[in-house]
Amino acid sequence: MRTQHEESFRVFARDQAAALRRSAYLLCGDWHLAEDLVQTTLTKLYRAWRRVDEKTQEAYARKTLMRTWLDERRKPWRRAESRDGVVPDTGDSESDPAVAGQRARTRNLVLRALAEVPPRQRAVLVLRYWEDLPTAEVAAALRCSEGTVKSQASRGLQNLRGVIAQHDPDYVGVGAEGTA
Template identity: 75%
Template sequence: MRAEQERAFREFAGERALWLRRSAYLLCGDWHLAEDLVQNTLLKLYRAWRRVDLSTVDSYARRALLRVWLDERRRPWRRAERNDADPPETGDAAGDPAVLGQRAWRRDAVLRALAEVPPRQRAVLVLRYWEDLPTAEVAAALGCSEGTVKSQASRGLQNLRAAIAESDPDLARAVARRSR
């Protein structure tokens, strides 16, 4: 790779690493795994940097992150063990800049509920509502039709609401009052 391309990649990685990490966390629900996913994504992106169109590099990185996450979920050792317990130590609330200022109990309830949503629906919810992508871009990133994105988003929101209502009825009532 030429020095100019190397510099462009380093700038991209420096600017987008936090964005990729947040997206990865929303997909997997684990900060450590999210960091691993971002590292693998950046590695794949680095290998393909010469061929990447810089006008669509964000879309390419998003698609690579989704594929790395899906590959990680398919690994056999991920299926063998399910970690439902809370970790013994608590994370630093300031470590998640995307939710600074929000109340910790709401954030935790929503993230726990998001982890209950099936993976494909979770990916649609993250891309559509967190990343604020149009339906067409979500469909392109996931390799499906726009109708599939819409139906997965609808079902995902229903499942998210149900998971929130089950785990935290107070938050469910607060969300219902806001939507009126």
């Protein structure tokens, strides 16, 4: 690879690694696996870097991350794995302890519930609501129609609410009354 391409890749990887890692974690619920997914994604991206248009680099990276994660989910040893671990909390020193505790409880509840949503719906929810991508970009990243994205998002939110209600029947969070 030419020096200019290598330098532009390094800058891109440095600037986007944290965002890719966060997205990967939201998909898989495991920081170690998220790091592996990002490394695999960056390796694949490096190989194709000369062919990637400068305007679509972020979209290409997200699409590659999604495909890498879906490929990882298809591996036989992943199907037998059960993730029952507790997600560690991070401290929020700027907040009232009661508010911080409620936020941490809500965060853990949502992350636990998100891990139980089917992979395709989880991918749509992460891209659509956490990454705040338009429906068209989510459809392009997942190679499906916009209608499929909308229906998967609707079913995913319904499943997410159901799992949250199953884990904590008394919890009333954002969107629990049908407003997202």
